[in-house]
Amino acid sequence: MTRVIALCFLMLSAVLGYLHIDSQPAWAPFKLTDAVKTASIEALSPEITRTIPLYKNGSSVKSSATQAQLNWLPDTGAASVHAASLIVLKDGGIRAFWFSGSREGAKDVVINSAVFDPQTAKWSAPTVVMDRVSAETGLSRYIAKLGNPVPTRMADGRLQLFFVTVSIGGWAGSSISTIISDDEGLTWGQPKRLITSPLINLSTLVKSPALPFSDGLLGLPAYHEWIGRFGEFLRIDVDQVIDKRRMSYGRDAIQPVVFVDDAQQASAFFRQTRGSAQVKQIPVSQTSNAGKSWQVAGDIPIPNPNSAIAALTLNNGLRLMVLNNIETGRYRLVMMMSEGQMNDWQVVQVLEDDEALPNEQRREFSYPYLITADGSDVHLVYTWDRKKIRHVYFGSDWVEHVHSQLKTPEKIISKETQP
Amino acid sequence: MNNYMQSIALIEMSISCSIICIWLMQKLIPGEIPFGVRVLLLLMLGNIFFWPLGMSMELPLAGYVRGITGDLSIVSLLLLWSSLIPKGKATPIGFKFTIGLIAIGFYPMALGLGMIDPYAWGYGSIGLLIVVLIFAVICGLIGWTKGVWILALAVISWSGHWHESRNLWDYVIDPFLAFWALFGSFYYLYRQHREKAQSGYLFRAG
Numbered sequence: 001m002t003r004v005i006a007l008c009f010l011m012l013s014a015v016l017g018y019l020h021i022d023s024q025p026a027w028a029p030f031k032l033t034d035a036v037k038t039a040s041i042e043a044l045s046p047e048i049t050r051t052i053p054l055y056k057n058g059s060s061v062k063s064s065a066t067q068a069q070l071n072w073l074p075d076t077g078a079a080s081v082h083a084a085s086l087i088v089l090k091d092g093g094i095r096a097f098w099f100s101g102s103r104e105g106a107k108d109v110v111i112n113s114a115v116f117d118p119q120t121a122k123w124s125a126p127t128v129v130m131d132r133v134s135a136e137t138g139l140s141r142y143i144a145k146l147g148n149p150v151p152t153r154m155a156d157g158r159l160q161l162f163f164v165t166v167s168i169g170g171w172a173g174s175s176i177s178t179i180i181s182d183d184e185g186l187t188w189g190q191p192k193r194l195i196t197s198p199l200i201n202l203s204t205l206v207k208s209p210a211l212p213f214s215d216g217l218l219g220l221p222a223y224h225e226w227i228g229r230f231g232e233f234l235r236i237d238v239d240q241v242i243d244k245r246r247m248s249y250g251r252d253a254i255q256p257v258v259f260v261d262d263a264q265q266a267s268a269f270f271r272q273t274r275g276s277a278q279v280k281q282i283p284v285s286q287t288s289n290a291g292k293s294w295q296v297a298g299d300i301p302i303p304n305p306n307s308a309i310a311a312l313t314l315n316n317g318l319r320l321m322v323l324n325n326i327e328t329g330r331y332r333l334v335m336m337m338s339e340g341q342m343n344d345w346q347v348v349q350v351l352e353d354d355e356a357l358p359n360e361q362r363r364e365f366s367y368p369y370l371i372t373a374d375g376s377d378v379h380l381v382y383t384w385d386r387k388k389i390r391h392v393y394f395g396s397d398w399v400e401h402v403h404s405q406l407k408t409p410e411k412i413i414s415k416e417t418q419p
Numbered sequence: 420m421n422n423y424m425q426s427i428a429l430i431e432m433s434i435s436c437s438i439i440c441i442w443l444m445q446k447l448i449p450g451e452i453p454f455g456v457r458v459l460l461l462l463m464l465g466n467i468f469f470w471p472l473g474m475s476m477e478l479p480l481a482g483y484v485r486g487i488t489g490d491l492s493i494v495s496l497l498l499l500w501s502s503l504i505p506k507g508k509a510t511p512i513g514f515k516f517t518i519g520l521i522a523i524g525f526y527p528m529a530l531g532l533g534m535i536d537p538y539a540w541g542y543g544s545i546g547l548l549i550v551v552l553i554f555a556v557i558c559g560l561i562g563w564t565k566g567v568w569i570l571a572l573a574v575i576s577w578s579g580h581w582h583e584s585r586n587l588w589d590y591v592i593d594p595f596l597a598f599w600a601l602f603g604s605f606y607y608l609y610r611q612h613r614e615k616a617q618s619g620y621l622f623r624a625g
Binding site for chain 2: 016024133197
């Protein structure tokens with residue numbers, strides 16, 4: 001008799017389970033921003049193809065017509081700062097997030113934030129968004145340290161911050177948590193934990209900006225960094241992971257950044273983490289169904305010394321990356337540009353370069369993060385020797401100027417080859 | 420909703436920690452602890468684990484344990500909690516073998532061995548749900564009704580989003596259950612082997 005009752009109860013669970021699966025939203029296409037729409041149209045034009053490198057022998061553009069604005073994120077007084085990220089606010093300001101403390105991974109590390117006023121070109125005083133004790137109180141579990149913060153804009157307009165928390169071990173023991181703000185980052189709600197791994201939820205981290213789907217959900221490029229080192233694409237409904245897909249496998253690719261080609265196609269570029277005998281180039285994966293499945297697509301021939309990449313697509317379809325284009329060290333940081341989806345990457349600006357210095361005097365320039373405020377300009381932040389965060393603003397004039405320089409060689413060659 | 424969910428998780432962890440403490444006490448004491456005493460111990464220890472003790476601790480004890488172990492699966496919780504009830508039927512070895520075999524295949528793939536990620540099936544795969552239900556029916560057919568109840572409750576908890584995870588795997592398996600199942604399976608095989616060897620010695624032809 002008890003067996004019959006138990007089996008009836010099991011049938012009830014089957015019905016509830018089926019209803020739960022049935023209520024899951026279908027996998028939607030990527031939401032197309034102006035930048036992606038332009039890039040998609042340009043990709044169809046054959047005359048866009050160019051293969052002539054503008055810069056040779058590592059020389060960079062001399063942008064005399066326009067200048068980039070250099071700035072620093074406000075000093076928190078902490079000995080070590082790292083992993084800055086940015087988001088555009090509704091009033092046109094830029095809010096930055098970064099972590100600071102006595103050293104990376106220390107218990108005193110907090111996540112800071114400050115706002116950049118484009119009118120005055122000044123940063124506000126830093127505030128603390130999250131510290132270790134607030135995180136563990138809100139999450140009701142022990143937290144040993146905090147890590148990378150990544151902001152995003154939710155479909156309903158609220159600001160959301162994903163950040164890394166570690167309860168045991170090093171970064172391999174990481175999980176992702178999230179907080180939401182109703183007032184553009186002035187105050188934040190209770191943190192919530194994203195569950196992404198079956199092994200005590202260990203080892204999922206975030207570094208790159210999320211992508212919106214057309215149904216309002218978010219696609220968050222994340223990565224696993226423990227036994228394997230590979231990319232994962234999390235599908236997020238407010239503060240819960242409702243699906244995830246593997247972007248690569250093995251032990252050689254983390255911190256994916258995603259370039260969306262159209263509503264279905266996208267490419268992910270990774271930081272390589274290969275052994276010393278292997279090729280030090282940027283691994284790539286591609287999707288043709290809005291991230292539902294990914295295929296490893298080989299490397300693009302740009303050196304990468306196991307360091308993070310930043311990526312951005314502007315409204316005119318131009319693609320930008322900031323990265324260390326060397327095989328070892330992080331002493332050289334450059335900006336590269338490509339026309340649409342052509343992957344004809346060329347260095348357009350050397351941002352930092354300590355190559356001339358002896359090894360022991362070279363500084364670290366790393367963890368770049370790119371956004372655009374109006375679709376034509378560029379805000380960049382990166383770690384400067386772990387002591388400061390550099391903020392660089394490239395106006396639309398600068399971008400136009402560099403873009404026109406990119407086009408020049410082709411125009412000249414076209415004229416020369418005409419009969 | 421978040422606070423409610425966090426409190427529930429801490430209560431679960433407090434009960435689990437208390438039951439493990441009672442189990443350890445039972446191992447150290449020669450006689451069997453009466454059921455009533457066990458319940459009293461559970462109430463006492465559960466409160467110690469659940470409420471913040473102050474001093475230099477920022478969290479209740481259960482919060483520290485939860486930071487390391489995460490939330491246990493519903494199957495683990497119910498198997499552990501049911502051990503408090505006296506004269507319960509032992510978990511069938513077939514259940515342990517099956518969980519152990521699934522764990523051996525599941526964890527390496529879920530942790531990056533190849534492009535196939537079985538963990539992703541737990542978010543909305545009707546196939547995985549059917550497999551869990553069939554497993555529960557088999558438990559019922561071999562007479563282990565408790566297994567049917569446990570698996571049914573795991574599926575209902577997943578449907579109702581009882582824990583932070585939206586993944587069915589997190590409700591039916593966890594590394595501690597996998598370790599227990601593998602250890603139990605190997606111990607069973609070792610014991611069988613030893614009994615066979617001993618019986619062979621006793622009845623060997625002279």
